[in-house]
Amino acid sequence: MSDQPTYDELAQRVAELEAALRDNHGLTSGEQGPEGTGLSALTDELQFRHILDHAAAVIFIKNISGQYIFVNQRFKDLHDVTDEAFGVITDDDLFLPAVADQFRENDRHVLEAGQPVEFEEKVPYEDGTHTVLSIKFPLFNNEGQPIAVGGIASDINDRKNLENALQRNEERYKMAQRMGRVGNWEYDLNTAHFWGSDEAKRLYGFAPDSADFTVEEVENRIPERDRVHQALVELIEEDTPYDLQFDIRPARGAPYRIIHSIAEVQRDENGAPLKVVGVIQDVTEKVEAEKEKRELEKQLLHAQKLEAIGTLAGGIAHDFNNFLSVILGNVSLALDQLPTGHEISDRLEAVTTAINRAQGLTRQLLTFAKGGAPILVSRNINTIIQKASVFSSAGARSSCDFALEDNLWNAEVDAHQLDQVISNLVINANQAMPDGGRIFISTTNEEVTSGIELPLDPGRYIGIGIRDEGSGIRPEDLPQIFDPYFTTKPTGSGLGLATSFSIIKRHGGLITVESQTQGGTLFKIYLPATEHAPQAESSAPEQEHRSSGRILVLDDQQDILDMLERMLQMMGYTTIQTTRGSEAIEIFRREKQANRDFDAVFLDLTIPGDKGGAEVMQELLRIDPRVVGVVSSGYSNDTAMARFKDFGFAAVLPKPFTRSDLARILERIEPGPEN
DSSP, X not given: OXXXXXXXXXXXXXXXXXXXXXXXXXXXXXXXXXXXXBHHHHHHHHHHHHHHHTOSSEEEEEETXXXXXXXXXXXXXXXXXXXXXXXXXXXXXXXXXXXXXXXXHHHHHHXXXXXXXXXXXXXEETTEEXXXXXXXEEEEOTTSOEEEXXXXXEEOHHHHHHHHHHHHHHHHHHHHHHHHTEEEEEEETTTTEEEEOHHHHHHHTSOTXXXXXXXXXXXXXXXXXXXXXXXXXXXXXXXXXXXXEEEEOOSSSOOEEEEEXXXXXXXXXXXXXXXXEXXXXXXXXXXXXXXXXXXHHHHHHHXXXXXXXXXXXXXXXXXXHHHHHHHHHHHHHHHHHSOTTOTXXXXXXXXXXXXHHHHHHHHHHHTTSTTOOXXXXXXXXXXXXXXXXXXXXXXXXXXXXXXXXXXXXXXXXXXXXXXXXXXXXXXXXXXXXXXXXXXXXXXXXXXXXXXXXXXXXXXXXXXXXXXXXXXXOOTTTGGGTTSTTOOSSTTOOSOHHHHHHHHHHHTXXXXXXXXXXXXXXXXXXXXEXXXXXXXXXXXXXXXXXXXXXXXXXXXXXXXXXXXXHHHHHHTTEEEEEESOHHHHHXXXXXXXXXXXXXXXXXXXXXXXXXXXXHHHHHHHHHHOTTOOEEEEESSOSSTTTTTGGGGTOSEEEESSOOHHHHHHHHHHHSOOTTO
């Protein structure tokens, strides 16, 4: 501290300088100043003062009481301080209390430290608060005691603003890398060390604050390190950027997919490679999204294929059922007119059997069409399952083992369609065990919650399980088994499982499959349960229906109209028929105005080029709300067949039908004696 001027010495020199400047002795070069002060000394002081006053920094000295005893011109200009204020003013006179307190605290710290200390201080200027870099240092007396604080303060506001802007940009850059899950890296070919941004380190499986890491440490996280190394060698030799996609295996957690890109190779003046720079990006979500997109596209294509097949199948089924209706109806008429035991009766019965089998084929086709909606009736399905299973296993080498829930909930099902599903699955199970085996068939009550891994709404369901002991389904075939016309059997049509899938879906249910090669196959069906009591099936023997009345018949096929007219006439009815829906409305209105009511109207649902049965029924209800309507169709293109009552109909008569089917409908809709 002896090398530093004491406070007294500095004060004396400043006083002498100030006195000389004020009195202006007129000394010239070579003359002596007052009290023996040489011109050279005065010149040194003037030069010292000149330097201080022209410095860009603020320079000051404060005594131990905090009074300013020396400031340069820069200080005076900034704070409008006059020479007379020296030794009097303090920080409280120049600054706000909070600023003055901070300055005093910093001064105290310097005096206690006994050495220079650097501070960043906030100083109010005319254009706002500036950041100032202050280097404060203590001044000592002859005894080495601190008696003053000197300081040099430089305005670093512009630099600080630039640093803050750079820091904000760096934070934005880091945030962009985090959001994009992308980082940049550099690989030093001489030291074999990697440098990575925070996100690059994270993606390589290292902590963001970790030091640079070696290529060996990076390769330990990359299962495909040989492929990456080969690509790097080829890049250096051919100078061609590359993109590689592979998995990163972090020290903790599951692997994730990244794209590893090399942007360029940096070389020295002789072309030797020095450094490789590139980018790493996490594309796990993108890859998963692409997989999901491909799966959705596959499902959409599957749905479009089913819809196209359904449209075709529905049209074929509609026309085919019309033909079957004519054949079956006329055969039933012929049988009714033949005496019992007639030799031709057996042949007509064989025709009826063949037609019923053909009707089963049309039912399969209808399930692909929009008109394949089930006609739902509340049932206890155990009986349906037992009958269908036993019938489908007749003549097979396998046997059915039943484990049916005694208190099984009821379900609203189309008995014919559910019979078809069970038959298809049991037949498949039999074919999977050509040498025989057991088919395990079970029913259970199932509670589906939101947490269960099934694409079903929460609620109560009936579970149906059908399991065989066969050779199982190959894993590569499992995703396609419900596709129409897909089959692994040389004689199969590929419609059985596709039909079953469509039927269960239309019932609001789900069908799943589990299979292991040589381990058998399990099909599981879920059907929504209902609170409605099961509808009892009549077991009374059929009786010949005889009555009288007037019936209006609408159908687009004249041969069906003729057949239906003959059936109704044999039962005692008279009919008026038409092939056009608009004409049916006019006939009904005309007869109503003449007080000639119809006891019933039979309306075909589909009338090409004219109003169909559902629209006609609405018009007839406006004319007479008491009209009794029966809807009939070989193919329903809406829900009128399944929910006929919602459309104002009293009954439904699917095609093809026999005279006995027609008689049962008439028995049900005809008013009783009490009416």
